[in-house]
Amino acid sequence: MRQLRSIVIFLVLPLIVTTYSFGVERFPPPDFESGYEMPVTTVPSPRQNFYEYIDLGVLIAAIGVASYLALRRRSRRGLFVLTVFSLLYFGFWRKGCICPIGAIQNITMSIFDSSYAAPLFVLGFFLVPLISTLFFGRTFCAAVCPLGAVQDLVLVRPVSVPQWLERSLRFLAYVYLGAAVLFAATGSAFIICRYDPFVSIFRLSGNFYILVLAGCFLLAGMFIGRPYCRFLCPYGVILRQLSRISRFRVSITPDECIHCRLCEDACPFGAIKKPMVEWPAESYSKNKRLLGILIVALPVFVLAGGWLGGSVKHIAAKMHWRVRLAERIYLEDMDQVEGTTDASDAFRATGEDVNELYSEASAIRQKLGVGGWIVGGFLGFVTGLKLVGLSIRKNREDYEADAGQCLSCGRCFSYCPREHARLERIRQKSSK
């Protein structure tokens, strides 16, 4: 097995280097007078929205099929086939864009920037998985999301992540969501797209560091089930909350749990929860006290988070290209850097007033300061709630798929003896 892992490591790491080669810039035109005539620049006709609406149709159909396969047919094989299809269609064919995860930014920006309107199909991509989750749980994650699909397919030897680690790492997804919303609302950057580790694989092209990141995720994904989905996906944060209140949801057993414990380690994503037992009396009183303290401290978490979020505005502002440009121009003018960049050269060639650029950059910093307070406050609130949640004992009598965490992949079905009995009954019924 160790040998096998070594082979895997040696093969996946260089993948990064391979895909980088696709991202290299085309060479510049000749730089001396050779008689070469530059071709006239042609402007392509506007892109048709046709494909996007087809994509939306495929998305709706795929979610429908996934929900049917997960809830009605309880077919892991069917979901696997759909996963492969989604990876090929939404991933390699449509190059991973647009996806509901990235659509968060379009929707946010259209709310905060009156000059930007998100196209209808983008709204559709954003809403359809949310609505379906409200009814059927996270069937979108199960077999439709191309990011989930690629991670699902590279999973070879799952290793279980301790619950305490899982819970704390999951907080990162909230931070990512907060940052994505903040940067999109201020027009700074679409960080979900910029740092999407998998799109560069779908496109066989991308920034070197992103490819390194993608390689790391794939490598980790061979042993840790869907690391991006569980610990980083900002869309997953929203889906998790909606799934908790969904009308229908995947269950491990088709009827009743017999506490056989066979499914205990079936889920590679740590979404199977064990039955809870009564706590010792001293633990109850300790947790009660802690709970009281945490509830009282909740506003402190909000204020501390807000202050921290607002204080990093000058660093956060670097995500905005105008701020980066202003800082570069400033450093050049103050002789604190040598040479120029293409961006600074281009700016100076536009004839724009540098003072206006500085003013604009300062205004963006201010905006991010206010936004940082709000996002930081939100994260402080989430932190407080998470700690509160960890001090409350939940009643659970059976082995259950966690309402929020379960990705509806159906891996646990075959572990349940009741499922086998159900399938046997179906077989007998159909043979009659």
Place this chain on the structure above:
Amino acid sequence: MMNNERGDNSKSSKFMDILYLAAVQTAVVSGVLSLITVGLLLLNFYKGTIVEPRLEEQWEQLKTEVRNNPNDEELLSRVRELDLVMRTNRVRQDDFSRRGGYLLLGGLTVFLVSLKGSVQLRKKLPRPEKQGDIRGLQVREMVWGRRASTVVLTVLGSWLLIVAFLPALDFSRAVSVVASYPSMDEIAQNWPRFRGLEGAGISAYNNVPTEWDGKTGKNILWKSRVPLPGHSSPVVWGDRVFVSGADKKSRQIFCFDALSGTLLWDGSLVNPGAFSGEPLELDEGTAGYAAPTPVTDGRRVCAIFPTGDIGCFNFDGRLLWSRNLGLPDSIYGYASSLEMYQDMILIQYDQGYAEDEKSAVLALDFQTGRTIWETKRPVSGSWTSPIVVQIDSEFQYITCSNPFVIGYDPKSGQEIWRVECLGPDVAPSAIYANGLVFAIEPYVAVYAIRPQIRGDSQQAEVVWIGEDGIPDITSPVSNGQLLFLLTTYGMLTCYDITDEVSDKDRIDNQQRIRPKLWEQELDTEFNASASLVGDKLYLLSTKGVMIIAQAGRSYKEIVRCELGEECYASPAFADGRIYIRVVENLYCIGNKD
């Protein structure tokens, strides 16, 4: 029956073993193939990121050499060869990467499928271990969960805290730093604008050579090719010499090393701002694509072109800013040189007819290009250059255009005085000498104007008029006692400007005509304005002959020095040196001893 079942199970087990072996072997083979592919791709990557940039560096070096030796065919051929090698390599590498990428993707897919298959074939059934202390385990999980969350939050919070206290760039500091500008002494020691300090055409140094010969190379310290043509004159600051050049497509400023003549850098202005229309077409007889002379404050150099493009570079050749002021409506092409006052660039942007209301004077921030003030003026297009002169204790910004000579406050652009005396197509610039402003109406007259000082009740007025030897292009020069005018066709005329015009003369002679002191036919043509070095006049003809004559009450020629190349720009004077721009070259003349 039992034996048959055992036989079937054994067959099935064997088949599974074969399948497992096949899957493992496939995984190994595809893995090895993928590794080889990766190795080759890495090599290709190394070539693309390590080897190619070195070639590019060589290529850049060769390009710099070509700039200084444009006619070196061998050098050009090496540049072309290297360029071809680089392009061929790039295409080959791109192609290799693309194919290798697909191959690797396929290999890894086979590897993953076979690997997953082999794992699946050896999958064990779940066997739950005996449960221990569940209650304790669940409580511990809660506690560990809280601790882990606290650690994550502490790490995140600490990182944010550190980031929060990182120093941020304060944009407001940029303004205070760039506000520096040269002192009057610094300006006087250099030749920062067209015709030097105050546009007077007077050298601050008397030790400039009086003998040279372009043919023999006598006292020619260096000669460098200027890559683009232009009628603009050189400006000098310390060890840097700047000239501008342009054609229909390009607008550039060139920086030469004053000691060696090496072209240190060239800076281009490429369609800044609004100008994106058709290329400007200027005919043969016009001022050309680079008539205005640049200006430098010792920190930056700024040039303007007939397209309305204006840009500023620092002394390292970095473009600080560029703008387009709008294509000027000028029939001979815009030609007014730039002037400066403190940290401002002053522009005389005259165009069209007075009734068009297009003309204006502007002041731009030298560092940023931001308009500090702009004053509209009721004049038509002109080809004169403005001057900033000190009159008593205040500075005035004086411009000439049809029909007014106007004095402005250079700080605010506010008009102080104006005198109506000029006609159309004004090209010679004004000078200030002996308390008078001398403005020229081409072919018609030279006007000696007493300017008005702000707050003074005495209005600006024309004190006297000279009607002999009036130039059409060149600007006058004066030593404070005598005024020298030089016409294009070679007539040098001198006026005495010292004696005052009495009130009686004013009454007796309403025209206030002043006779010339002397005139001399020089038998050659001039486009360059006359200059004064000590008590000597330096008159540079279009044929590249410098006539050096005594600046006295009678004409006395001292010597004629030939460069042997056509010349239309005015010379620049520095300590022991003269810089002359001819049609294709820039000369530095100095005593070789």
